[in-house]
Amino acid sequence: MGELICKIFSWPLIKFYEFTGNYGVSIILFAFMVNLLMTPFMAKSKKSMMRSTRLTPKIQELQRRHEGNPQKLNQEMQKLYREEGVNPMSGCLWSLIPFPILIALYSVIRQPLTRMMFVAQEVVTTLQDYFVTQGWYTVPTKTDAYFEIKLADIAHQHWDEIQTALAGKIDGLMNIDFSFLGLNMGQQPEWNFFMHTDWSDSSVWLPALGLFLIPLISAFLSWASMKISNMTNPQQNNPQTQASMRSMTIMMPLMSVWICFVMPAAMGVYWIANSVFGIARDFFLTKIFKKQLDKEDAVRAAQRSEREKELEAKRLETERLKAEGKTEINTNTSKKKIQANEKQKAEERKAALERAERAARRERLGIKEYEKPASQVGDRRYARGRAYVPDRFTNPEMAEEATALAAAESENAPSIDESMEMEELLDTGVETEVRQDSADTEEAREEKLD
Numbered sequence: 001m002g003e004l005i006c007k008i009f010s011w012p013l014i015k016f017y018e019f020t021g022n023y024g025v026s027i028i029l030f031a032f033m034v035n036l037l038m039t040p041f042m043a044k045s046k047k048s049m050m051r052s053t054r055l056t057p058k059i060q061e062l063q064r065r066h067e068g069n070p071q072k073l074n075q076e077m078q079k080l081y082r083e084e085g086v087n088p089m090s091g092c093l094w095s096l097i098p099f100p101i102l103i104a105l106y107s108v109i110r111q112p113l114t115r116m117m118f119v120a121q122e123v124v125t126t127l128q129d130y131f132v133t134q135g136w137y138t139v140p141t142k143t144d145a146y147f148e149i150k151l152a153d154i155a156h157q158h159w160d161e162i163q164t165a166l167a168g169k170i171d172g173l174m175n176i177d178f179s180f181l182g183l184n185m186g187q188q189p190e191w192n193f194f195m196h197t198d199w200s201d202s203s204v205w206l207p208a209l210g211l212f213l214i215p216l217i218s219a220f221l222s223w224a225s226m227k228i229s230n231m232t233n234p235q236q237n238n239p240q241t242q243a244s245m246r247s248m249t250i251m252m253p254l255m256s257v258w259i260c261f262v263m264p265a266a267m268g269v270y271w272i273a274n275s276v277f278g279i280a281r282d283f284f285l286t287k288i289f290k291k292q293l294d295k296e297d298a299v300r301a302a303q304r305s306e307r308e309k310e311l312e313a314k315r316l317e318t319e320r321l322k323a324e325g326k327t328e329i330n331t332n333t334s335k336k337k338i339q340a341n342e343k344q345k346a347e348e349r350k351a352a353l354e355r356a357e358r359a360a361r362r363e364r365l366g367i368k369e370y371e372k373p374a375s376q377v378g379d380r381r382y383a384r385g386r387a388y389v390p391d392r393f394t395n396p397e398m399a400e401e402a403t404a405l406a407a408a409e410s411e412n413a414p415s416i417d418e419s420m421e422m423e424e425l426l427d428t429g430v431e432t433e434v435r436q437d438s439a440d441t442e443e444a445r446e447e448k449l450d
Contacts, residue, residue, distance in 0.1 A: 106263065109264055222271070
């Protein structure tokens with residue numbers, strides 16, 4: 001699987017080198033190809049990130065509204081993302097794709113013989129043994145991760161000689177020139193080169209200085225890329241998010257410096273080219289998606305406004321129909337509501353039967369049922385006043401006469417409704433009658449026996 005991945009990345013790199021004849025230019029073209037292929041995915045990530053950023057005010061409002069209830073907050077945020085068509089994880093996932101590419105490219109650059117040219121291990125051993133016997137290469141005491149780059153560079157310097165000496169033993173070997181702008185892309189930049197360089201010879205210190213500047217340029221462009229991206233995106237109001245972005249703005253350039261100092265200069269060139277292409281891509285994508293999202297927000301706002309107008313119109317129409325008594329009963333109700341209505345009707349029928357039975361018991365027991373005045377509350381007949389008239393405000397023309405009549409009717413009437421005290425006894429009225437009938441029957445039987 002690793003060999004297949006390396007072949008996928010080494011093939012375009014070799015083709016670019018065959019086309020240009022320059023190792024550094026082929027690295028830059030490879031970076032351009034990767035950015036071109038990644039543009040659709042990074043565009044999706046960019047658009048999702050910009051959409052998420054525009055939701056920040058709504059998210060903060062949800063956080064304020066549901067503070068202390070994380071479960072409800074999570075439900076409302078998921079609902080918001082669903083309504084707005086935003087996947088908060090999509091921006092993170094696509095942004096991680098360049099790292100596997102960087103690892104695969106590092107493997108190809110670090111091992112140009114076995115991972116780029118795919119020569120057999122016997123060819124590598126043959127080259128190393130021959131270079132040692134010629135005094136061109138010394139086997140290091142410690143494992144050298146970049147020994148294949150050194151062997152490929154030596155092979156380029158003595159290409160004609162090894163073609164003659166090792167004819168038929170180095171099948172698949174390519175003549176690769178690692179030089180670019182006077183720098184050897186196979187070498188590692190030295191952070192302390194100025195302590196041991198020969199400043200009298202420009203052919204020595206100038207390439208060393210150029211290699212030293214590659215990590216610094218890479219770090220600056222990495223910082224500039226993140227800075228431009230933050231400037232083109234809407235600003236975050238969340239202090240925690242702002243602190244995280246500031247940390248990333250510092251950590252990413254520092255990581256770039258470290259990577260470029262511990263790896264061959266070709267990786268630094270790739271990082272620089274990738275940052276330049278990334279800045280250009282981010283700039284154009286931001287301009288394009290800003291216009292698109294502004295249009296989408298305008299359409300969504302218009303639809304929301306139209307929906308609110310429709311709801312308001314329906315509400316006003318319903319209130320008008322209610323006021324005119326023209327509202328219709330909606331027969332298309334749920335099963336639960338139908339059951340509730342049936343239960344309410346059954347309770348009303350039961351209450352009507354109880355009132356009828358209570359009225360019948362009153363009549364059998366000879367209890368006079370007083371008419372309840374409108375002012376009665378509980379057993380207090382005139383709790384609202386002896387001259388209380390319910391429609392005194394809605395019917396002011398008749399209020400004075402009705403008030404006087406109510407006052408006259410209540411002048412000598414008792415203030416307590418005695419029939420209310422009998423309500424509790426009425427429930428046991430039938431039971432009392434049955435007991436009384438039983439007693440009369442027993443007494444008649446005893447008299448007959450005597």
